[in-house]
Amino acid sequence: xxxxxxxxxxxxxxxxxxxxxVTVSISLLAILAGSVLGVLxxxxxx
Amino acid sequence: MRAYTDIIRGTPVLVLVLASYYVSSAVGLxxxxxxxxxxxxxxxxxxxxGEIVRGALQAIPRxxxxxxxxxxxxxxxxxxSVLWPQAMRQCLPAWVNTAAEMVKASTLxxxxxxxELLLRTQEIISRNFxxxxxxxLAGALYFIVNFGIERFGKYVERKTALPS
Numbered sequence: 001x002x003x004x005x006x007x008x009x010x011x012x013x014x015x016x017x018x019x020x021x022v023t024v025s026i027s028l029l030a031i032l033a034g035s036v037l038g039v040l041x042x043x044x045x046x
Numbered sequence: 047m048r049a050y051t052d053i054i055r056g057t058p059v060l061v062l063v064l065a066s067y068y069v070s071s072a073v074g075l076x077x078x079x080x081x082x083x084x085x086x087x088x089x090x091x092x093x094x095x096g097e098i099v100r101g102a103l104q105a106i107p108r109x110x111x112x113x114x115x116x117x118x119x120x121x122x123x124x125x126x127s128v129l130w131p132q133a134m135r136q137c138l139p140a141w142v143n144t145a146a147e148m149v150k151a152s153t154l155x156x157x158x159x160x161x162e163l164l165l166r167t168q169e170i171i172s173r174n175f176x177x178x179x180x181x182x183l184a185g186a187l188y189f190i191v192n193f194g195i196e197r198f199g200k201y202v203e204r205k206t207a208l209p210s
Contacts, residue, residue, distance in 0.1 A: 005179045012170045019166030020187055022080075026162060027149045027191070029084045034091020034148070035141070041047055041092070042100040043125060 047096070054093035059151045062086040067158040083155035091148050098140045102133035135206055142199030146192045153188075163187060 009016075054062070066086040070077040077085065106129055114124035156165035167184040171177045 005176055008170070008174045008176055008180075009183070015166050015170060016163070016183070016187075019161065019163035020191075022161055022166075023149065023152050023163040023188075024191060026080070026084055026087065026152050026155065026160065027145075030087030030091050030148050030152070031145045033084070033088035034144075035095050037088065037092035038095025038097075039099050041050075041096045042103055 051093045051096055054089060055097070059086070059090050060154050060157065062090055063154050063158060079155070079159045083152070083158060083160045087148055087151055087155075090151065091144060094144045094147070095141060098137045098144065099133060102137040103129060105136055106132050131206075135203075135208075138199060138203050138206070142196060145195050145199070149188065149191050149195065 063083060063086040066089070067077070067079065067082040070082055070085070110128055110132070111124065114128045119127065152162055153164040155162055156168070159165075163184055167180050171180050174180075
């Protein structure tokens with residue numbers, strides 16, 4: 001039985017969505033924490 | 047501050063990721079892969095944002111700080127009302143670049159077992175061997191996330207721009 005890409009995509013939809021969720025949450029947390037630290041450090045040096 | 051920025055900016059992100067994961071467990075902190083990954087990326091991001099903010103603050107004429115002091119503003123008031131609004135406009139485009147870099151750097155967290163999009167894609171490919179199609183899909187999804195960040199940055203730039 002041959003599986004097309006769309007069939008495979010449908011089967012793996014939750015796995016991909018989970019991956020996107022983890023990627024977005026890690027990126028957001030890193031950007032937020034990094035920005036807070038990055039803004040505070042030079043400001044304290046003023 | 048300067049040494050911290052220089053050291054972190056000169057270190058590859060992959061080294062930071064591996065160090066935050068293995069060093070934290072070696073000193074008994076025992077961060078999980080997710081927390082260690084966030085810590086590594088946050089450290090990397092902070093060094094870049096620190097440089098961007100430092101450059102933007104230095105670009106503000108010294109007279110602005112002196113004028114704020116002259117009218118009796120405290121440091122916090124001068125920073126939030128005078129310096130930061132001017133610095134933010136200058137550092138916003140570079141900050142958006144750094145944010146997009148963080149999304150791309152998150153792919154490196156697959157080496158410590160964080161189940162992010164790239165690792166999930168590789169798992170799917172190992173089951174169906176459709177590598178080309180699923181890697182293209184992953185690339186498209188990363189593009190969409192970064193495009194969203196870029197549009198958000200443009201929106202904030204428009205909102206904070208001085209009226210011409």
